[in-house]
Each structure stands twice: as structure tokens, then as C-alpha cells.
Amino acid sequence: MSNYLYIPEQISTSIYEISNPIFFTSELFCYGLDLSQTMHLYINQQLEHPLKIAQACVDRKNEYLCGRVLAQAVLNHHFGLDQPITSMHEPLPIWPSHVLGSISHSQNKLIVALSNNAIYLGIDIEHWVTSEFAQESAHLILTPSEFNLWKSKAADFLDFAHYVSLIFSIKESLYKAVYPTAKQYIDFLEASIIDINFENQTLTLTFLPEIQHRYQLLERYEGGWTIEQDHIMTWVFQARNFA
Template sequence: MSALNIPSCPPFISHCSLQPLAEAPDIHLMNARYDAAHFTESLFADLNIPAPAHLLRAVKKRRAEYLASRYCLQQTLATWGITGFLLSNGPDRAPVWPQGIIGSLSHTHQQVCALLTRRQDLVLGVDCEKMMTAEVARDTHKMLVSPAEKQRLEQCGLPFTTALTVAFSLKESLYKALYPQVKQFMDFSGAEIMAFSADLNHISLRLTQTFSARLVAGSLFSGRVLLQPDRVITWVTGPQ
């Protein structure tokens, strides 16, 4: 893992790393942690990140999240020779990446992740999630997975809360990867988990409905998982 050198930022941003994926070295995962307790409004000026108007009425947590994501992405892309970039969002709230870059962004509970590549023939989707509690898993599993999927998760050898969190996150990653092509909302029944191994090395998803001429029901995708003590990072990549 290659740690990024982020000057004068800690203790607000405690960690930021950039790592090529083992299965695809031309795709990189940015993984950053920040501490909202150390966030102050002056950091926007200190780090030269303008605060957009829509953040004026946002809660402190949202402002800290915005600053951390934009600054870490700016520093990451600077290592690729793209300096001063500030990520914005289009009318559909999808991130607008610099020319020549395909990316995907996610954040949760003081963590920011991004998947980035210069390849123009790929789709990317990344998601990070805090591990579900048993109560949340019990209350939400019927919305997130079908009975058949639930059975696969229960039989995979992992705690159900872990398996369900991974399944939820993988579906989010898949939908993020496909959104640039389909430009439409996909609910959790739009794809299903077909295989799920306890070592998390063999996970596949299948579309259950047709979204375009190329993204038809039955299309298969492979997912990857980075399991951490209290959260998960997942991603899905594939050809356009």
C-alpha cells in the first residue's frame, strides 16, 4: 500500500492511502479516515477547499465529510499529475470526474473511499459501510435480499450481520458501477447474490431485470470485498 503524503492536515485526516487492486493494477483504491471531532470551519480556508453554498445549512457532520472527501481526492489526483481538482456533482448528483479519469466515491462514518482509473473501457463502483448490528440486520434483510439470497448468506459460514452488510454494500457498488450507463434508479431486487464464499474470494451477482440492450437479466458480475473490524469496503468493476 502506498501512503499519500498529506501535508498539514492531521489530526483531522488521520489516514489516506492509495493502493492498486491486486486483480487489476491499473485501478486504484483510495481509502481515507478522518475525525469529525477535529473539524473546524477554518479548515476549508486552511486546505484551500471552497465550501459550496449548499453546505451553509448542512450539519457539522456533512461539512466535515465534504471537506475530507474533496481534499483527499484532490491530493490523490495530484499524485497522478492532476492538480487543484475539486470534485463537483452533476444535476443527478453523480460525481463529475476530471477528463481522462473514471471514478466512484463512497463515504460512511468518518471514512472516504474512491475507486479510480485512467482506463476508459471500464465501469467502476465502490461502497463502504459500517457493520450492521443484529437489530438492523433483522429489521432490514427482507428489503435487501430475497429469501433465496438470505439462505445463501446464512450458509456461507460468516456471521449473518457480516454477510448481509457485505451483500448490501456489493449491491450498492454494482448500482454505482452501472448508473453511468443506465441513468435510472435500481432497487435492491434488481440484482441478487448468486455465490458467496466465507473467504469472500468468490462472490457473484446477477441482474434480475433488463436495464439496457447490453445489461440484460442474467448478466453476471464479480464483487470484491475488503473486510475491516467494524466495516466493509466493496467494489465491482467490469467492461463498459
């Protein structure tokens, strides 16, 4: 068996054709996919199963494989790179040396983003949490300053469940963005929003000083969000400045 997942061109083309471009910010190529539209392709039956999903249920296998196929299709379409990114043994995608990518899924929705000009990159998609979940789990997600931000500013723009969904999702994006550096899961309460603009839907995050120093992280990270009827998509990304 090859060390990398082989994806026939026809499957790659089929997935790319039913995906939709999503604009988050310039220099970031992002695409979304409705997984319910992929069932007729029988991706799960046509491709080998990497170790990570060998024991997974059919839906999880389809979700995983479609994410990797779409990411590889975007890599090919926008950067002219035809190299495989899915190791049969390693859990994370193996991006080309000058490209960063991120994949996220929630229920039947899937998004991928790639850039060849990124200092850091992470994306996330989440369906809105319920009011009950927001009330019960807020203390695990929001820092004291983020509770204050809700009361002083955010409540004018979002209800509490949507606000908790936003913070949860943007921190997921942040952790994906710093994982190549930190190689470690970081707690939700160890990062916090320090600036937010609801008109532009952009924000700035930082980690606690001890976390910054421990993992050699940057002082601040830039991100943003896009709202859909039943879900939210967030991104943490900064392009390199060649000036």
C-alpha cells in the same frame, strides 16, 4: 464565483499524506482516510461550499470536502492530472474523460477509488449493521436466492448481520458502478449475487432481465470485499482488456 471548487495545493498534499493506500484489486487506486485526523486542518473553513452542502452540518461539510480533496489528490498523484472535479453546482464529481472514480463514507471513515482503465467502478464502505437491523431489514436487501445462499454457504463464513452488511454494501457499490449508464436508482431486490467465493472474497452480480434491458446494463458485474474490525469495504470494478 468559479464553476469549480478551488483546492490549494497545500490542502491537497496534507490530506493525501494522512491517507492510507488500500488494495482491493489491481488497476484500482484506492485510499482511505480517518476523518477524525482531519479536524486540525479546518478544511470546512478554508474551502468554498458547493451548492450540494451549502445547508449541511459541519461534519457533513468536512466529510464531503475531504472526499473531494482526496479524490483530486489521487488523480494528481497517480495520473498527473491537476484538473478540478468538483462543480459548485452539479452534485456528482466530474471525472476526466478517461478516468472513473468513486467516493464513499461511513461515520468517521472515508474511501476513494480511481482508475483510468475501468469499464465500470463503484465502491462502498459500511459499518456493520446490528443483528436487530439485519433481522428487520433483510427482506428489503436480500433476494430469495441470497437468503438461500446464506443458508447453504455463507453461514459458514459470516454471521447473519455481517452477511446482510456485505450484501447491502456490495449493492451500493453496484449501483454506483452502473449509475453513469442507468442514471437511475435501482432497488436492492432488482440485483442479486449469482456467484461468491469466500476464500478470495470475490463475487459476481446480475440484474433482473427487465432491468438489464431497460437500462442497457451488462449481464454480470464483478466485485469483492475487504473486512475490517468495525466495517466492511466493497468494490465493483472491471478493468478494460486491451489484449
